Amino acid sequence: MYIDKYGNRWYRGNLHTHTTISDGARSPEETKAIYRNMGYDFVALTDHWKYGDGSEADPSGLLVLSGAEYNYNGSDVLAGVFHIVGFGTEHDPEVTLADGAQGAVDKINDCGGLAILAHPAWSMNTYDMVMPFRGLFATEIYNSVSGLPRNCRPYSGIIVDQLAARGYVLPLVADDDTHFHTGEEGMSYIMVNLGDKPLTRDNLMAALRENSFIATQAPFFECVREGDEIVVRSETPVSCVTFYTNCPWEAKRNVTAEDEPIYEARFALHPGVSFVRAEVTDAEGKIGFAQIITV
Numbered sequence: 001m002y003i004d005k006y007g008n009r010w011y012r013g014n015l016h017t018h019t020t021i022s023d024g025a026r027s028p029e030e031t032k033a034i035y036r037n038m039g040y041d042f043v044a045l046t047d048h049w050k051y052g053d054g055s056e057a058d059p060s061g062l063l064v065l066s067g068a069e070y071n072y073n074g075s076d077v078l079a080g081v082f083h084i085v086g087f088g089t090e091h092d093p094e095v096t097l098a099d100g101a102q103g104a105v106d107k108i109n110d111c112g113g114l115a116i117l118a119h120p121a122w123s124m125n126t127y128d129m130v131m132p133f134r135g136l137f138a139t140e141i142y143n144s145v146s147g148l149p150r151n152c153r154p155y156s157g158i159i160v161d162q163l164a165a166r167g168y169v170l171p172l173v174a175d176d177d178t179h180f181h182t183g184e185e186g187m188s189y190i191m192v193n194l195g196d197k198p199l200t201r202d203n204l205m206a207a208l209r210e211n212s213f214i215a216t217q218a219p220f221f222e223c224v225r226e227g228d229e230i231v232v233r234s235e236t237p238v239s240c241v242t243f244y245t246n247c248p249w250e251a252k253r254n255v256t257a258e259d260e261p262i263y264e265a266r267f268a269l270h271p272g273v274s275f276v277r278a279e280v281t282d283a284e285g286k287i288g289f290a291q292i293i294t295v
């Protein structure tokens with residue numbers, strides 16, 4: 001838990017976690033202990049097709065959200081490889097293969113949960129495959145396990161930008177998609193602002209529904225519109241801020257630190273910009289992913 005300069009309490013969590021219940025390397029108990037020891041406040045257990053129960057009173061002190069991951073169309077990238085992570089449901093949504101990916105999203109929502117379109121870059125999803133989805137809570141802009149040493153395409157920025165350019169804006173989460181514990185654990189996470197409320201499942205889900213969270217690998221920052229500018233302010237030292245827009249060329253897209261780290265960056269809106277999405281990179285190359293701001 002982190003208290004920001006305004007006194008708000010931010011809780012750190014991983015929404016996409018596998019264990020030995022499916023193809024993860026560590027048991028649920030080991031996995032929960034690993035995340036607690038890294039300073040996490042909550043995790044969702046999301047084994048493939050195996051519903052994990054939630055618990056507000058885990059012995060480790062961690063809030064555990066229920067969840068599962070449902071995958072469709074195998075490796076058929078032309079049909080659309082869709083992995084849907086559901087979490088926070090009040091009971092097992094009993095999703096089946098016959099439901100299809102949209103049916104899975106619907107059942108997760110019907111059970112009071114939230115649905116994430118997982119790793120669209122790894123799945124080689126295209127914008128036209130994603131745009132028909134209704135009821136998604138978010139998509140993963142980054143999932144750690146899809147990076148080195150075991151995998152590729154962890155970063156889905158190009159897809160979320162293509163979607164945003166067409167007016168389809170999804171909230172962005174970062175998570176580990178923990179499997180092997182070969183370095184992906186603890187790399188990418190969200191921090192949820194609960195203000196002065198205690199960490200409970202209901203408070204957490206409400207804050208997520210209000211998009212009151214950031215996705216990050218370390219930087220702690222905010223990104224807001226102020227008049228005709230998009231402003232990034234970071235509480236942690238920053239090496240570079242990049243402003244992604246619908247325009248392939250931007251004259252002042254990167255704000256880069258020279259001798260000293262920077263803590264603020266501004267992007268001047270201009271005609272033709274329909275959305276802005278900022279990324280904040282620190283001296284170690286760790287990235288904070290701002291939410292998309294529609295202009």
Ligand SMILES: [Zn+2]
Pocket residue numbers: 069071083118119
């Ligand atoms: Zn997956």
Ligand SMILES: [Zn+2]
Pocket residue numbers: 016018069118177
């Ligand atoms: Zn997964």
